[in-house]
Amino acid sequence: MEPNRASICVPSLTPEVSEPTGQETIVVVDDDHAIRLSCQKILAKAGFRVETFENGARGLEGVTELRPALVIVDLKMPGLSGIEVIARVREICPQTIVIVITGYATIDTAVEAMKSGAYDFLPKPFSPEALRMIVNRGLERRNLLLLTERSELEREMLKRRFVTFVSHQLQTPLVAVHQYLDVINQLDDTQQTAAKKREWIDRCLRRTEEMQAIIRDWLTLAKLEGGTLSRVKVKVDLERIVRDIFATYEQLAAAEEITLEARFPEGGCFVPGDHNCLNVLFDNLIVNAIKYNKRGGRVTVSAELADGEVAVSVADTGVGIPERCRPMLFREFYRIEREGCKKVSGTGLGLLISKRIVTEMGGTISLESEVDAGSTFRVRLPEWHEDAGEAAGRANGD
Amino acid sequence: MATGARVLMIDDDADFRESVRTVLESNGYEVFEAATGKEGLQKLVEHKPGLIILDIMMECCTEGYGVNQAIKYQDAFEGYRNIPIVMVSSIEQSPDERFPMAGELDMIRPDLYMTKPLDIPRFLEVVRKTIRTS
Numbered sequence: 037m038e039p040n041r042a043s044i045c046v047p048s049l050t051p052e053v054s055e056p057t058g059q060e061t062i063v064v065v066d067d068d069h070a071i072r073l074s075c076q077k078i079l080a081k082a083g084f085r086v087e088t089f090e091n092g093a094r095g096l097e098g099v100t101e102l103r104p105a106l107v108i109v110d111l112k113m114p115g116l117s118g119i120e121v122i123a124r125v126r127e128i129c130p131q132t133i134v135i136v137i138t139g140y141a142t143i144d145t146a147v148e149a150m151k152s153g154a155y156d157f158l159p160k161p162f163s164p165e166a167l168r169m170i171v172n173r174g175l176e177r178r179n180l181l182l183l184t185e186r187s188e189l190e191r192e193m194l195k196r197r198f199v200t201f202v203s204h205q206l207q208t209p210l211v212a213v214h215q216y217l218d219v220i221n222q223l224d225d226t227q228q229t230a231a232k233k234r235e236w237i238d239r240c241l242r243r244t245e246e247m248q249a250i251i252r253d254w255l256t257l258a259k260l261e262g263g264t265l266s267r268v269k270v271k272v273d274l275e276r277i278v279r280d281i282f283a284t285y286e287q288l289a290a291a292e293e294i295t296l297e298a299r300f301p302e303g304g305c306f307v308p309g310d311h312n313c314l315n316v317l318f319d320n321l322i323v324n325a326i327k328y329n330k331r332g333g334r335v336t337v338s339a340e341l342a343d344g345e346v347a348v349s350v351a352d353t354g355v356g357i358p359e360r361c362r363p364m365l366f367r368e369f370y371r372i373e374r375e376g377c378k379k380v381s382g383t384g385l386g387l388l389i390s391k392r393i394v395t396e397m398g399g400t401i402s403l404e405s406e407v408d409a410g411s412t413f414r415v416r417l418p419e420w421h422e423d424a425g426e427a428a429g430r431a432n433g434d
Numbered sequence: 435m436a437t438g439a440r441v442l443m444i445d446d447d448a449d450f451r452e453s454v455r456t457v458l459e460s461n462g463y464e465v466f467e468a469a470t471g472k473e474g475l476q477k478l479v480e481h482k483p484g485l486i487i488l489d490i491m492m493e494c495c496t497e498g499y500g501v502n503q504a505i506k507y508q509d510a511f512e513g514y515r516n517i518p519i520v521m522v523s524s525i526e527q528s529p530d531e532r533f534p535m536a537g538e539l540d541m542i543r544p545d546l547y548m549t550k551p552l553d554i555p556r557f558l559e560v561v562r563k564t565i566r567t568s
Contacts, residue, residue: 204491204524207524208447208524209449211447211450211524211550211551212447212449212450212453213449214551215449215450215453215454215550215551215552216449216452216453218453218551218552218554219453219454219456219457219554222457222554223456223460232456236452236453239449239452243449
């Protein structure tokens with residue numbers, strides 16, 4: 037299954053970035069028959085697809101054809117040397133991890149190999165355990181690289197297409213509304229069409245609300261980027277904010293039999309910031325916790341004071357967020373949609389806005405999640421101090 | 435009027451489908467709907483329509499092209515290859531400006547490309563002229 041069936045995904049974005057499949061291909065290049073055989077045996081048993089080659093030239097042909105996840109290469113071989121093989125592999129498949137095996141593991145040769153782009157080295161003789169460990173470490177490293185590369189590419193692409201996306205996001209509801217109005221205009225008046233028309237007007241209203249939400253979020257983002265929203269620092273009562281938000285969504289939660297619970301320490305939690313910003317931040321997190329919950333679930337907002345900070349967690353007992361989706365979660369227009377999950381409406385900008393607000397306030401936001409069990413967003417913000425607030429006010433020329 | 439002729443609409447916007455469906459039904463067509471490319475291909479086989487109305491930009495950007503490509507090139511849809519496909523999109527630019535990627539343009543018949551919102555009289559005219567009736 038392709039990752040991110042979610043959101044606006046960018047098609048054929050990363051043709052050469054392949055996903056880790058679990059059954060990765062490993063190429064072994066060594067002139068020593070016994071080494072080839074033992075590598076083959078050990079790694080095949082660990083579930084990998086293993087291809088062995090007896091010299092550098094053959095090995096490179098194999099690498100070109102197989103585009104393996106990992107190459108194990110002997111440094112000292114007749115013909116093409118291991119160092120040359122490393123350099124060529126880096127050219128052919130930059131994402132392939134190269135591990136060097138060497139019979140004379142002097143620091144010098146190992147360093148030379150690493151300089152040429154090898155990931156690590158394994159001195160001969162080695163135990164099966166040592167081989168498995170180094171291979172697994174190499175593959176972990178590769179998966180990390182792939183993930184980063186993928187994220188960066190996506191980010192770049194999104195930046196370039198941001199305007200296109202915003203207009204598409206706005207155009208979709210606009211088209212729906214226009215088409216309804218156009219058809220309403222052209223339909224003959226009968227009893228049947230009258231009922232339809234009334235229903236369609238309701239739908240049109242909902243779609244215009246959708247457009248308003250997108251524009252509102254978009255403006256919030258623009259203001260955050262311009263710094264005009266986050267400059268204010270007054271004493272804000274977080275418990276009050278959370279309870280007000282709960283009151284707003286009481287019905288939404290009740291409709292799905294979701295329990296809303298707030299746990300605040302006695303004496304309350306106060307942070308220096310802008311009331312609206314903090315409201316937007318927790319509104320986003322709480323709405324998500326309700327929308328992505330299960331019927332009969334629970335949303336728990338708990339706050340505590342720790343080391344001059346306020347730590348607030350918003351936990352749900354909902355569908356959870358698959359690990360592969362997490363790197364993209366705080367991006368623009370990212371929406372998680374999975375088969376079997378109900379469709380959730382939203383602008384795709386909420387978490388991005390939340391993250392910006394937290395960052396602007398000098399705090400952090402993080403996520404823990406388990407699929408089918410729920411997600412917890414943790415926000416840490418500086419705690420309010422009488423002096424700090426005034427100082428911040430003065431610094432901003434208030 | 436092409437009574438009973440079947441139209442399959444593949445579009446991820448339920449509201450858009452609803453309004454266009456009403457127009458088509460009030461003109462005597464039988465309409466089937468699909469919200470995703472995958473569902474569209476299933477319904478294609480199930481109902482064997484005389485015309486497909488296919489949105490280009492669905493949830494997954496150019497999913498419409500994927501559907502078109504599947505029908506044109508996958509063996510499973512060999513018997514459905516001649517069903518005309520009207521591609522619709524809300525993109526104002528001409529398709530060759532917007533979709534310069536190789537192979538994509540081949541899929542669009544200029545006379546069967548329409549922008550959203552649809553001009554209803556023109557749309558009905560296109561449907562009437564191209565739909566296959568068995």
